[in-house]
Amino acid sequence: MAQALPMLHFGVAQPQSAYGERRIARGVLNEALVDLDAIAHNVRLMRQVAGSAELMAVVKANAYGHGQNAVARTAVRNGAAWLGVATASEALSLRRSGLKGPILMWLHSPGEDLRTVLAEQIDVAVSASPQLHDLAAQAPTGANVHLKIDTGMARGGASPGDWPALVSAAARLERAGRIRVRGIWSHLADADTLGSRRSAEQLRTFQQALAFARTAGLKPPLVHLANSAGAFALPKSRYDMVRSGLAIYGIEPVPGHVLGLRPALTLQTSVILTRRIRAGAHVSYGQQWRARTDTTLALVPLGFADGIPRQAGRNASVWINGVRCPVAGSITMDQLMVDVGDVPVRAGDPAIVFGAGLKGEPTVTDWAQWAETIPSDILCAISDRVPRRYVPQSRRTSFPGETA
Numbered sequence: 001m002a003q004a005l006p007m008l009h010f011g012v013a014q015p016q017s018a019y020g021e022r023r024i025a026r027g028v029l030n031e032a033l034v035d036l037d038a039i040a041h042n043v044r045l046m047r048q049v050a051g052s053a054e055l056m057a058v059v060k061a062n063a064y065g066h067g068q069n070a071v072a073r074t075a076v077r078n079g080a081a082w083l084g085v086a087t088a089s090e091a092l093s094l095r096r097s098g099l100k101g102p103i104l105m106w107l108h109s110p111g112e113d114l115r116t117v118l119a120e121q122i123d124v125a126v127s128a129s130p131q132l133h134d135l136a137a138q139a140p141t142g143a144n145v146h147l148k149i150d151t152g153m154a155r156g157g158a159s160p161g162d163w164p165a166l167v168s169a170a171a172r173l174e175r176a177g178r179i180r181v182r183g184i185w186s187h188l189a190d191a192d193t194l195g196s197r198r199s200a201e202q203l204r205t206f207q208q209a210l211a212f213a214r215t216a217g218l219k220p221p222l223v224h225l226a227n228s229a230g231a232f233a234l235p236k237s238r239y240d241m242v243r244s245g246l247a248i249y250g251i252e253p254v255p256g257h258v259l260g261l262r263p264a265l266t267l268q269t270s271v272i273l274t275r276r277i278r279a280g281a282h283v284s285y286g287q288q289w290r291a292r293t294d295t296t297l298a299l300v301p302l303g304f305a306d307g308i309p310r311q312a313g314r315n316a317s318v319w320i321n322g323v324r325c326p327v328a329g330s331i332t333m334d335q336l337m338v339d340v341g342d343v344p345v346r347a348g349d350p351a352i353v354f355g356a357g358l359k360g361e362p363t364v365t366d367w368a369q370w371a372e373t374i375p376s377d378i379l380c381a382i383s384d385r386v387p388r389r390y391v392p393q394s395r396r397t398s399f400p401g402e403t404a
């Protein structure tokens, strides 16, 4: 039987959709809309959760995809005393953007030139004696260091067996005025599991490491262990500072517990084409997806090169005109197809991949579940091809846990 020609609709973009979304401007392919009011709200909330401890806003990896410098500035204005990053280039980019407050960076390689970092008064994490000597040699006026103990995650940090040597070397170098030990710290592996025995074990190991360091004469002003989940679920882990990433981006750190955080990022685009297909038609690469009935497809210009996880395709949906519509077929590099069924959809209509979830649109947590990963993975994967746009004004009123 001859197939009917596909129907093509080309729409005209409007500034606001009938469903109230702040839609992207005409002629813009797609964007990550970052709500800085949400970041501000989350930082203030985490300040409360931290209690008497300081808050470090973790803004590594381009602030989990949200845009490093805009987020950092918002976090500092709303009570974050420290900023945390992984690399020297992230730390220096914060300084170049005019942020003068305390910054900690925690990854560097043997022999890396850190003279600019140290001259910019950026604190550096240290896990082993050779790193300590390397830093001391590069800082004529002394390096600010945070000694890291591995309490059970088996990632960075000195193992408990190597801790005494690191502490003794640090105490010697501090007495000689070559370094200043500003922090002792570690990282929790399992803080999002309430009542985790592993976390309890990590806390015990951390306490012992601290006691040893104090006996050796180290008196760092900052002891820090908790991430977002630890700050909430393991109050003893707060010590002098909480290092929070996930929560300041609005992702609830402990599944099933609502702190009242506001997801800050909406990944949105417009439908660029619609196409009517017949029952039985295959969609996208391979033979994995077939239409059960005659239906309409909406073409969305986002794919795995933009950070949409290809492996989520079987379960994922996209919000178009007030309805969660399933992704049809495999997600391709630049595009994905959505089965909109009988929902009236035209080219130019807004399509939200994920947002705060208040209207029913998918959230980053939904996408993480569909892709069998964690929300940070989805957020960090949003590629440079997606422009970030910042909305400083509040446009929503009813978030759980928020007072007016």
Ligand SMILES: Cc1ncc(COP(=O)(O)O)c(C=O)c1O
Binding pocket: 058, 106, 187, 226, 227, 228, 229, 243, 244, 245, 246, 247, 253
């Ligand atoms: C050393 C360190 N501290 C704190 C954080 C923040 O953790 P979260 O995003 O769970 O708050 C991270 C994130 O990976 C980290 O690597």
